[in-house]
Amino acid sequence: MKKSINKTMVSTIMSTLLGLTFAATGVANADTLKLGVAGPHSGDLASYGIPTTKAAKLVVKQINSKGGVxxxxxxxxxxxxxxxPEIATNTATKLASEGVKLVIGHICSGATKAALPIYKNAKIIVMSPSATSPGLTQSGDYPNFYRTIASDDAQAAKEVEFAVSLGLKKIAVIHDKGDYGKGLAEFAKKFIEANDKVEVALYEGVTPGAVDYSAVVQKIKRSGADGVIFGGYHPEASKIVTQMRKKRMKTVFISDDGVKDDTFIKVAGKYAEGVYATGPQDNSKNPLSKEAIEAHKKAYNKDPGAFYENAYAATLAILAAVEEAGSTDYDAVTKALHEHETDTPLGKIKFDEKGDAIGVGFAMYQVKDGKYVEVK
Amino acid sequence: MDYFIELFFSGLTRGSIYALIALGYTMVYGIIGLINFAHGEIYMIGAFTAYIIASVLSIYGFPALSIIILAGFAAAIWASAYGYTVEKIAYKPLRHAPRLSPLISAIGMSIFLQNYVLLAQTSDFLAFPELIPDFDFMEPYADKVGSTDMVIIVTTIVVMIALTFFIKMTRIGKAMRATSQDRTMARLIGINVDKVISVTFVIGSALAAIGGILIASHIGQINFYIGFIAGIKAFTAAVLGGIGSIPGAVLGGFVLGLTESFATGYVSSDYEDVFAFSLLVLILIFKPSGLLGREEVEKV
Known part of the structure; x- marks a missing residue:
């Protein structure tokens, strides 16, 4: 008796499910807009991917409740x-075969790079909230790729651009020989060499933790540099700045978010005054950012995870572009992404011809009266 | 030429820093043939003590000169107490053990003291006050050599000369030399060898503490790890100059500092360590006992 009930129940559930699936695909083909979300949702790096799906769900829920796109x-x-990367190609193929025309993802640069050729052939627009490898946009190989995060070289680009805006002519690029510092210094060097207005006066690595940097400071002085771009962390930066100022050098000192740390100001004291450092943009005053975080807290009862705001912005931007274009037509959406500005938690964004979001990324800060103040 | 002089002074400053710490290594080695790896940590503890004392004194508004003197004395005494205790706990029980045992014990002491300061104080970088003021008469040369640099160089030379006289002229100095030559014989003629060794540790530690204050006010920051890096370079300087020899430690420090400075200035700071250690290897190939070291006499 019991068994037969179970059987009946199972078959009922099965048929209901089947029916639902048919219905869902039926509706989808008719009048839904499919938005793909790809990223790690299991495994070691799931914590990088899940906040993005949450952001997409929250944005979509909100937009659907207002009548959709x-x-x-x-x-x-x-x-x-x-x-x-090897799984990302399958993911991409699957999304393409399901008729998705827009994808939020992927999360990791390697996976994104592997998936992009498939999306490109299928004319699918991809927008990553987190893939920072510079080549993804700058190589020009993927016109269908956009991102709402600054690329790895954005800090160096910002530093060089700022140095040029100060009217500096010769720049000494110094780094701490570490992955982070040297990577930034290499990008800075590349950008300076590409710019006619400035030249590299000196390119050197210093040994972290050394007791004295006066020799390299003398060398900076001798090179005639009017600015220093330093790639590295605050202990070395504070020693170098202190020794420069003690040698009565007024050379402008520009550094990165490894130096945009209050410990730097505490340790370098009065010598820290006037030092420039790039740091992540402050979105905390943006009402949309507050709204996005509130929505997450309400839905999941905790603070959002990595790249949440970038993903939130990406979903908003891509859907707004579709709205603007009136369809998911590749050319029309591409045009809208480049031309139409969207309000997002990261500020008003549109995309440059390479696919990087304009205005997203790093801001320049300067030490004034013992505090980092944003330079406008 | 100006550039050469600038590099020369920056090398001298760096060399003096190494030398101040190297003196402690070389003294201990000279007496008991032990490389005291915890010496760098004694230097770090000296700097921390000075930091605490100087902070307290400046709250009470003491004048700058009295702060540096009082902090210097306090740091020297405190660091000496540590040096003395380390010797009694970690090395004395191993006096007759094979040479490797006290060496391992020294490395253990070094790790222990680092982590002790990390836990008892902080893992952060602390801003060390500028205890040495900028002298007015140095102002015209400030772009070449700073007041702090000058104080460090002069202190190193004075300390080296005083130490050499102390060992050559005084009674306890004589006892030290006797102990270093033959510990058993020294004991037979009535020298209190344990006391001599303790005195050596106390002097070495006090010097390290003085070095700690000068260096910390030169670079303006301290944390629990400074002793390790400075200690490695100072040890290199001691070996370069001939471990066991006091003028050798200073000479070794200067040679190392100048090599690094000129390598940075004329080649690239990327290669400063390459040059410094290539030089060490070269000197040890041609003069295995170091620049001023005595030829190794096999003790029986």
Whole structure:
């Protein structure tokens, strides 16, 4: 008796499910807009991918409740790539075969790079909230790729651009020989060499933790540099700045977010005054940013995770572009992404011809009266 | 030429810093043939003590000169107490053990003291006050050599000369030399060898503490790890100059500092360590006992 009930129940559930699936695909084909979300949702790096799906869900829920995009409800198609390039190609193929025209993702640079050729052939627009490898946009190989995060070289670009705006002519690029510092210094050097207005006066690595940097400081002085761009962390930066100022050098000192730390000001004291450092943009005053975080807290009862705001901005921007374009037509959406500004938690954004979000990334700060103040 | 002089002074400053710490290594080695790896940590503890004392004194508004003197004395005494205790706890029980045992014990002491300061104080970088003021008469040369640099160089030379006289002229100095030559014989003629060794540790530690204050006010920051890096370079300087020899430690420090400074100035700071250690290897190939070291006499 019991058994037969179970059987009946199972078959009922099965048929209901089947029916639902048919219905869902049926509706989807008719009038929903499919938005793919790809990233690691399981495995070691899941914590980088899950906040993005949460952001996409929250944005889509909000937009659907207001009537959707161009009168269509948005439907999310979420696929896991475990952050692995070899799996990301499968993910991409699957999304393409399901008729998705827009994808938020992928999360990791390696996986993104592996998936992009497939999306490109299928004319699918991809927007990553977190892939920072510079080549993804700058190589020009992927016109269908956009991102709402600054690339790895954005800090160096900002530093050089700022140095030029100060009217500096010769720049000494110094780094601490570490991955982070040297990487930044290499980008800075490349950008300076590409710019006619400035030249590299000196390019050197210093040994972290040394008791004295006066020899390299003398060398900076001798090179005639009017500015120093330093790639590294605050202990070395404070020693170098202190010794420069003690040698009565007024050379401008520009550094990175490894130096934009209050310990730097505490340790270098009065010598820290006037030092410039790039740091992540402050979005805390943006009402949309507050709204996005509030929505997350309400839905999940905790603070959002990595790249949440970038993903929130990406979902908003891509859907707004579709709205603007009136359809998911590749050319029309591309045009809208480049031309139409969207209000997001990261500020008003549109995309440059390479696919990087304009205005997203790093701001320049300067030490004034013992505090970092944003330079406008 | 100006550039050469600037590099020369920056090398001398760096060399003096190494030398001040190297003196402690070389003294201990000269007496008991032990490389005291915890010496760098004694230097770090000296700097921390000075930091605490100087902070307290400046709250009470003491004048700058009295702060540096009082902090210097306090740091020297405190660091000496540590040096004395380390010797009694970690080395004395191993006096007759094979040479490797006290060496391992020294490395253990070094790790212990680092972590002790890390836990008892902080892992952060602390801003060390500028205890040495900028002298007015140095102002015209400030772009070449700072007041702090000058004080460090002069202190190193004075300390070296005083120490040499102390060992050559005084009674306890004589006892030290006797102990270093033959510990058993020294004991037979009535020298209190344990006391001599303790005195050596106390003097070495006090010097390290003085070095700690000068260096910390030169670079303006301290944390629990400074002793390790400075200690490695100072040890190199001691070996370069001939470990066991006091003028050798200072000479070794200067040679190392100048090599690094000129390598940075004329080649690239990327290679400063390459040059410094290539020089060490070269000197040890041609003069295995170091620049001023005595030829190794096999003790029986």
């Amino acid at each position: 161009n009168g269509k409800q948005v439907e999310l198609v979420i696929e896991d790539d475990v952050c692995k």
